[in-house]
Amino acid sequence: MTSAESALDHSPDNRHTLACRKLIAAYAENHEHVDWADIQDALAVALDAFGLPGTFIERAQEGL
Numbered sequence: 001m002t003s004a005e006s007a008l009d010h011s012p013d014n015r016h017t018l019a020c021r022k023l024i025a026a027y028a029e030n031h032e033h034v035d036w037a038d039i040q041d042a043l044a045v046a047l048d049a050f051g052l053p054g055t056f057i058e059r060a061q062e063g064l
Helices: 003-007 015-029 036-049 056-062
Strands: none
Touching (some): 015 036
């Protein structure tokens, strides 16, 4: 667990909160060089939390 994640430990434990915590932690650790894998991990958790399929982003982009 990163220091940013540990600072956010007091948050309620649910999937929506977890997705937000992961995104905030990824950005807070090094906002100039965010690790893309951390963002993808947060996105996967967020999609699951909102009941969206893993292909949601691709499908949304096709509709633009």
